[in-house]
Amino acid sequence: MSVEWAVITTTIQLALTTTLVLALMGLPLAWWLARSDSFIARLAQPLVSLPLVLPPTVIGFYLLLAFSPKGGLGKLWLTTFDRSLAFSFAGLVIGSTIYSLPFFVQPMVVAFKQIPSSIIDASRLLGAKAIDRFFTIALPLGRHGFLVACVMTFAHTIGEFGIVLMIGGNIPEETRVVSIALFDYVEAMDYQRAHILAGGLVAFAFISLLIVEWLNQSHLRDSHRRLGL
Amino acid sequence: MTLFSARPAARSNRKAGRLLVIVLLSCAATAKSEPLSIAVASNFRFTLEALLSEGIKAEPATYRISAAASGLLYAQIVNGARFHLFFSADEARPKRLMQDALIVSGSRQTYAVGQLAFWLPDRTADWQVALANFEGIVAIANPLHAPYGQAAKALLDHQWLPNTHTIVLAPNVGVAYQYAFSRTAKAAFISHAQAIAGGLPLEDFVVVDESVHAPIVQQRVVLRDHPLGDDLLHYIDSEAGRSHLKRLGYLPAPKSAEPTL
Numbered sequence: 315m316s317v318e319w320a321v322i323t324t325t326i327q328l329a330l331t332t333t334l335v336l337a338l339m340g341l342p343l344a345w346w347l348a349r350s351d352s353f354i355a356r357l358a359q360p361l362v363s364l365p366l367v368l369p370p371t372v373i374g375f376y377l378l379l380a381f382s383p384k385g386g387l388g389k390l391w392l393t394t395f396d397r398s399l400a401f402s403f404a405g406l407v408i409g410s411t412i413y414s415l416p417f418f419v420q421p422m423v424v425a426f427k428q429i430p431s432s433i434i435d436a437s438r439l440l441g442a443k444a445i446d447r448f449f450t451i452a453l454p455l456g457r458h459g460f461l462v463a464c465v466m467t468f469a470h471t472i473g474e475f476g477i478v479l480m481i482g483g484n485i486p487e488e489t490r491v492v493s494i495a496l497f498d499y500v501e502a503m504d505y506q507r508a509h510i511l512a513g514g515l516v517a518f519a520f521i522s523l524l525i526v527e528w529l530n531q532s533h534l535r536d537s538h539r540r541l542g543l
Numbered sequence: 544m545t546l547f548s549a550r551p552a553a554r555s556n557r558k559a560g561r562l563l564v565i566v567l568l569s570c571a572a573t574a575k576s577e578p579l580s581i582a583v584a585s586n587f588r589f590t591l592e593a594l595l596s597e598g599i600k601a602e603p604a605t606y607r608i609s610a611a612a613s614g615l616l617y618a619q620i621v622n623g624a625r626f627h628l629f630f631s632a633d634e635a636r637p638k639r640l641m642q643d644a645l646i647v648s649g650s651r652q653t654y655a656v657g658q659l660a661f662w663l664p665d666r667t668a669d670w671q672v673a674l675a676n677f678e679g680i681v682a683i684a685n686p687l688h689a690p691y692g693q694a695a696k697a698l699l700d701h702q703w704l705p706n707t708h709t710i711v712l713a714p715n716v717g718v719a720y721q722y723a724f725s726r727t728a729k730a731a732f733i734s735h736a737q738a739i740a741g742g743l744p745l746e747d748f749v750v751v752d753e754s755v756h757a758p759i760v761q762q763r764v765v766l767r768d769h770p771l772g773d774d775l776l777h778y779i780d781s782e783a784g785r786s787h788l789k790r791l792g793y794l795p796a797p798k799s800a801e802p803t804l
Contacts, residue, residue: 378721378722378725378727379725381727382725382726382727383726383727384726385725388727398680398727400680400722400727400728401680401711401727401728479714479718480718480721481727483680483682483711483712483713483722484685484711484712484713484714485711485712497714498685498687498688498714500614500615500618501612501614501615501685501687501688501689501714502614502687502688503614503617503618503636503639503688
């Protein structure tokens, strides 16, 4: 009565990779959204939040079509890497990145917006370039938001189900993740194994949210201390 | 003034009273004609709808269909979902329900035998050549819990296709169909009924000879009696119903389909 370990390692791998990709892509995106007042930025904000309200099946369905060797992205991938993008780990990373995008970007935007513009203006007057300002001011001051964003992204990706179900193909050690294995156990009436995975997911989600709560508390204490309260 | 207003008031009172009676009566009537509530395995859904609307000409308001995977429906029934009928995609769940004493006794019976179909959308060569040279991704329903997946897996285990294929597992035949439809998979094992319901061109799929794999026996049980449910089951057992099922892509149950105990 043991669950496959490969399922758990694949899930963690997927969540780590997604968090890493979002850290690289999401940080500049959040910085731009937090600072820009342009029309495009105002359009981009709800676009980023779309995965929050869309059913995962909508995203999964469009991704399935896009990943098809007949679709644009799938065709490009096939000719470049000589393998299918659908039913691959890389495909899941793309799906999870889209799905978890708001969970990374939104806390980052909030964190960046809290940085007083006077500090940024001062650094600009002192001659700091945009890249400098991002790395020496925005990142250190937004580190609390960054930690929250990473934990949320990681946790949310662990719990992803709908998109993986549609584009994953349930391949062991590649696209079979915990939520899919759980679905299979329930379907096969193997409730004992289902309990192990479901219970594990509940515990994991609780701990993640506990960490976020703890991060928020310590951030609050920090800012109170800085203000001398 | 008071005299004049008294009469219409009395009349409207009487009217209201009559209305109340009508409302109460119609409430009682609807309570009596509770719609037939059917749990059905996803693969049989469209067939069931056709049997209801064309076969016994049931009004859409008189029945409610819940289509999902058999395993999920089983879990719902065990946990108190109040369906009248359950059309499973296999024998195992109806049998479990019988052992759980949740069915009307003697109501477990085979209603159809599923036919597996192999869908190869962009076939260029004739079938023999196309199958012998098949290469790429083939989608099947998950054999862990889907009967059509088990049948497909049995075929693939016996080299029905050359070893140049990769299997991807869909949660059910519906998603396997989607994979081939979007061409993310090159081919898929689906049900014959899906191929018919989806209007697939005849040259794009083959129905697999059922002697090559264990028959996909689909059973039903009665959970609660309902007059429309009786009509439906009688129709499915009748000659007309059996040939209707055949047209829709199922083999009718063996003639000697006595209640299996």
